[in-house]
Amino acid sequence: MTIDHPAAVKLKERFGHLHLKVASFRGQTQIEVPGENLTQVVTFLRDDSTLGYDMLCDVTCVDYLNYPGWDKARFGMVYTFNSVAAGQPRLILRVFLGEAQLAIDSLVPLYAGAEWMEREVFDMFGVRFRGHPDLRRILTWDGFKSHPLRKDYPVTGLGERENYPVLDRDSA
Amino acid sequence: MPIEPTSLPDNVLTMNLKKVVNWCRRSSVWPMPFATACCGIELMATASSRYDLARFGAEVMRFSPRQADLMIVAGRVSIKMMPVLHRIYLQMAEPKWVISMGACASTGGVFDNYATVQGIDQFLPVDVYVPGCPPRPETLMEGIMLIQKIIDQHGMPASKRQPMKLSVQPNYRPTPQPQVILGPKLAAALHE
Ligand code: SF4
Numbered sequence: 100m101t102i103d104h105p106a107a108v109k110l111k112e113r114f115g116h117l118h119l120k121v122a123s124f125r126g127q128t129q130i131e132v133p134g135e136n137l138t139q140v141v142t143f144l145r146d147d148s149t150l151g152y153d154m155l156c157d158v159t160c161v162d163y164l165n166y167p168g169w170d171k172a173r174f175g176m177v178y179t180f181n182s183v184a185a186g187q188p189r190l191i192l193r194v195f196l197g198e199a200q201l202a203i204d205s206l207v208p209l210y211a212g213a214e215w216m217e218r219e220v221f222d223m224f225g226v227r228f229r230g231h232p233d234l235r236r237i238l239t240w241d242g243f244k245s246h247p248l249r250k251d252y253p254v255t256g257l258g259e260r261e262n263y264p265v266l267d268r269d270s271a
Numbered sequence: 272m273p274i275e276p277t278s279l280p281d282n283v284l285t286m287n288l289k290k291v292v293n294w295c296r297r298s299s300v301w302p303m304p305f306a307t308a309c310c311g312i313e314l315m316a317t318a319s320s321r322y323d324l325a326r327f328g329a330e331v332m333r334f335s336p337r338q339a340d341l342m343i344v345a346g347r348v349s350i351k352m353m354p355v356l357h358r359i360y361l362q363m364a365e366p367k368w369v370i371s372m373g374a375c376a377s378t379g380g381v382f383d384n385y386a387t388v389q390g391i392d393q394f395l396p397v398d399v400y401v402p403g404c405p406p407r408p409e410t411l412m413e414g415i416m417l418i419q420k421i422i423d424q425h426g427m428p429a430s431k432r433q434p435m436k437l438s439v440q441p442n443y444r445p446t447p448q449p450q451v452i453l454g455p456k457l458a459a460a461l462h463e
Contacts, residue, residue, distance in 0.1 A: 240351040256385025268396050
């Protein structure tokens, strides 16, 4: 199968030495990028005049723990880009991260809108973003210890919801 | 020397003070709507003209806890929200009552997960549980009428009133929804 996504063609020219893997499913193209080259690749995608990926519309992550037939690292980051002004088709970048090295460059210096999305990924999966200006939890509360969207986290929690002061009529 | 009430004018009524205070309170239960989810929509419907909560004197929704005496917790409460709920409850002036409206507020409902409180009564005194998902406005009104009964019985508490933990048993017959009557043109357009 040949993939003629314009970004895939251009990235192959520019980053041929990285041997980027390209896949396509139902008209959606995704490109696997090594974690250490992410900033470089994304800067190219954004600043190239014909590609012009000027909008980072989503940052999220998938935990592939116990996924049948999985042979890559456990966490798969998903970056979705739109090219609004240049009108190129949507592009998805994937970065796979192992549990030991769960850190990646933040995209906030390139896209300011990445700030809260990266905070959510940090909150839910525990991925550290290097260079993020304010990497705090965003959805769960202060003092929450776990990362609840990991597959090994029980859905009813580890006792967080029971561990709370009780108000009764004698104290209130 | 005891005062002889021999000649009270005609426009003066003597009465048991407790009764009259209770009457005032039960006829002006001002709710604080703590509406966090879908049940809140039903709470709004209860206050609107078709069900008309004003018949029970409870239509004045007060978004300031200082002015309210009944907290209606309508919807699921997340753990992160719980401190807010506590704080609002503490800010309400005595005497105060709490209705837990709907399956989520009472038990957590289907949301048995790490972020949702499994029933606000774990952390807060609740007087009346209103079952349903969401409860119909009639059921919520029965809940408010139960609160009125509690007020009748207690009123003017000498000490702090303990929560009664009553649950509404729905005994209404649901009224049919109003029929939409279409004009001939609109009916023809819809049938095409
Ligand atoms: S009880 Fe049902 S209607 Fe009420 S908040 Fe829960 S899910 Fe929504």
